[in-house]
Amino acid sequence: MAVHVGKKVAPIAVRSMPNKTEIIQINDIRVQLTWKSGVRMMRVRVLPPDGTVCATAPRWTSRKAVIGFLSERYDWMQKAIHKVQSRPQPVQLNYVEGEQVLLFGTPYTIxxxxxxxxxxxxxSIEGDTITLHIKSGASREIREALLLAFYKERLSMVVSVYMKDYQSRLQCPEIPFRILRRKSVWGTFNPRKRSIVYNINLAQVPLECVQYVVLHEMTHQYISAHNADFYRKMAVFMPDWKERRTLLKQFGQKL
Ligand SMILES: [Zn+2]
Structure with a gap:
């Protein structure tokens, strides 16, 4: 359902019973396992930035089956943890004079x-400078909130234009969207509400990547899985989607 910063996303469970979480140790890997009603398959994923391993299993699955499933994926988990942990960790910004920030892939000086x-x-924005007009002595939180509000406004404008364009090309009704802070996904399509949530960090990646995420999420209204049909449908409107995805992944590591 989502364009992920890291690996695959588990489907959203329709819960009729409360979930139960426990820790399962597979050799040296600690797996946070959630038993869920409403999911049909076992899933495992490794989350950035620290490589936490999370798994979900349908409630009726036996413990033996879960351990078997995870053990078979031990090598994959080990590699995925290493990959996530060896990425450059996100830099803590302080939004002070002279600091570099990105807007649609271009660096600007604060x-x-x-x-x-x-x-x-x-x-305000002029040349390669983004100016925060703010009271002297404003806290880091206030400076950050101001820049994020600016990001949200710019991203919202860009996303609206792309969405309108694809709505007319796909001949689909308008899809409402929101822009929120998200840790590991660039975007999510909610089929029940038929709406999209975009990650505010998209304001930092190149426009061609933003456009890729927009079309990706909009394609989910027809096909929920990331299968060949899904990418075939996307390729009709964006033959170079793969290059854009590669570029997005590079940026994902920088954000
Ligand atoms: Zn997706």
Whole structure:
């Protein structure tokens, strides 16, 4: 359902019984296992940034079957953990004078400027500088919130344009969307609500990658799995989707 920063996504479970979580040790790997009603298959994934291993299993699965399933995937889990942990870890930004930030793949330098009396705090962009017009002494949280609001506004504009374009080309009704902070997914299509959530960090990746995520999520309204049909349908409108996905993955590691 989603374009993932890391590996695959587990389907969203329709819960009729509360989930139960426990830790299962497979050699040296600690797996956080959740028994769920409403899922049909066992799944395992390795989450960034620290390589936490999470698995889900249908409630009726035996413990023996779960251990067998995870043991078979021990090598894969080990490799995936290594891959996630060897990525450059996200840099903690402080949103101070001279710091570099990205907007649609382009680096900009932050400049802080005292907001005028009677003016509300805002962001302006000129050349390769993003200026935060803010009260002197504003906290890191306030500076961050201001930049994120700016990201959200710009990303929302871009996504709206792409979505309108694909809505007319796919001849589908309008799909509502929201932009939120997300840890591991770039986007998610919710088939029940028929809506999309985009990761606010998309404001930092090149536009061709944003467009890829938009078409990817919109294609999920027809095909939920990432199968050959799914990518065939995408390729009709975006023959170079693979290159864009590769580029997005590179950026994913930088964010
Ligand atoms: Zn997807």
């Amino acid at each position: 400049h802080l400027k005292e907001v005028l009396p009677k003016e509300t705090k805002h962001v």
